[in-house]
Amino acid sequence: MGLVILILLQSVLLTGCWDSKEVEKLAVVTIVGIDYARKNGRDMWTVSARTMSPKPKGKGEEQSAGTVDQDILMVGKGLTQQEAILDYSAHTSRTPFYGHISAYLIGEEAAREKMSDIIENVMRFWQTRPKHLIVITKGEALQVLEAGAAVEKTLFTEIKDLAEYKAEATGYSYGTIMSEFTAWLLSPDKDAVATLVSVVPSNLPGSDKQNLMQGLAVFRLDKLVGWLNREETRGYLLIAQKISRGQMSIPVEKDGKLFSYFLGSSTSKIEPLITGDNISYHVTIEAKGEIDDNAGIELGAEDIKGVEAAISNKLQDLAMMAVGKAKKLDSDFLGFSAQLHRHDPTTWESFGPDWRKSFRNAGVEIMVDAKVLRTGKIGKKLDIQQ
Template sequence: MKRKFTHVALLLLLLTTILMSGCKKEVEELAVATMFGGDYVNINGVDQYQIWARMMRPSSMEDNQKKEGASSDYLISASSTSLIEIISNLMVRLPKTPFYGHTYIYVFGARGAQEKILPQIEATMSNPDSRPAVFALVTKGLASQIMQLQPSGTTTLTQQIKNQSEKIAIDKGVACGITMNEFSEWLLSPDRDALLPEIESISPVEGETVPDSVIVQGFGVFRQAKLVGWLDKEESLGYLLISKKLRNVHISIPFTIDNQSLAYYLSGSKNKINFKIIDGKPYFKIKIQTVGLVAETDGFDITPDQIKPLEKIISDKIREYPLKSIACAKKYDADYFGLMQKIHRYNPSYWQEIAPNWRDIFQQADVEVEIEAKIVGSGFVSKSFSLKP
């Protein structure tokens, strides 16, 4: 019995090896696209689309490239007034069959996001091989400038942007990843607006030995499928506090007490949004609860009787972020929180009354924000460091 089991195990191992070899050979026959960037530019007096793609090198080539210090992927691009023609041109130029199953990123240039975002989304989403979970981002300049940058500390630029979109941005409270599917649903929604995380290039500080690279921070705001403005770091944090349930994050909230600069390290939050209609006008109440710790510093040790007053100060400070983001939403006339969507969902009869001019109603809506910040720790040491003279 034991010998029979051994023979079966060896047979399975042999079959697995053969299948894996076949898979590797098949992969070598593919041109794997990992990232796309789309611009709308003027070339020789003609407005047209310009699409860039980052393609993964085959492993055999990649080994040689790594020895020579080159990147493990390469860039191709094409321009035309027709997106269909661009796709055709890119496919003709590729030496192998294109594969989109490992495409993780799509970057929109600012002008394309302002004027021609729907055709780009349609071309992307209509591809049966495309991934619906592609992260979409927008830049204030040209997508081509982002596409041509080199990664810092990761294998590829695609992986670096994916990590920032998926983990780092929300961990620091400066943005969050939004997929092409989610973005498309928002753009087509009759009762809310959309936003996308902002991606920009950054230059190394003097003395650093890394190349120019990228940072995902802030949001681009859309109204009726057009880019209309931007959220800075504080406004972006306000959006996240209202719209997301934050878990295991590391967000620093600076505040001052007795002329001393301190920080509240927010590690989690949850929110609840209620509304009612008063005199024909919506009133929203947003309650946000947070937990975090305050790092003790020289001359400032937290005692039990200081906790409640500190929590009040921190709550007032945190409240500034959602209020700034709400003010931006009204300035851009763009409900990216989905507040009016809640009315549509939970009070459909009232929605039917206001649907034709729901944006005017959004501008008139009163929004109250209540913050309840809890201190659950005071850092890694029980006493602050105080140097003796």
């Protein structure tokens, strides 16, 4: 009798996935674009999505596998974000599935006016993952989704690969993920940045547009307030991030000649200095890299110190560009106030809501120690006989 009861209980508990949906009935959403505008005194949202529709294999192919159609663009409009999503969902017989999203693209106006609303709406959704990318675009997000991919087969693969590796490795941008961006928005002592992507004319055959991931979007509280260009972005990476992902090519001038310093890694430290009512910051940056093209610069053992000094000065200039833009935008996305908060909470708390004042009015000194680890297969420049 006990065995019968146990079997009956198991049959009740193991009811199967009664609410599951077959994969062939899903529209797998890979990237979402969100735009906002104020029209006739009312909020108007445009939500666009790139989707992929799985389908069964044909005859003679493995039954357990599946193929995927090329990604399709869907667009919806509504007075709320959810209404816009339901609008495009109504135009497909498949059920949208959001578990494989690579990025959320936010249009410029939406990022300026409604970023906190967007993030809260996304974070509440059960299929949202911490590693979804947050990408901002100048203009409308829909323009990026309409342009599609220029190099890869799908837009989500192109955006994901650019943000997760290529942008940071080259120093063009930085791949901001959902968990990181949300933490910055909620932070009491640091402002946020997000990846910036733009649609530009293409120099590739067979394509008139391509995506360029270059620069960063800068926030103050939850509002987009400005942009960093490529040089300022590299300064941000030197101060606020640990560089370790590639060969970032930095053009350096010495003795009237340009050469490339391939920055492979860097670390930084921000130290608040408090003297009475005065606050200043001392930043130390250690960089390591190599030189593969030198435009005739001597690279013998006795010449390296002079080359390293020129590189250090160049990296210092890039870092100061980022500091200058942060002060101009009144956005402490570099983390100076966060370090003051950790170092001296009492002083930081004395600023109250205007905690950015400690950075805005402070002097900043940056010291860079750049090392050249390799100079290629030869040391001295080639002495070509005339």
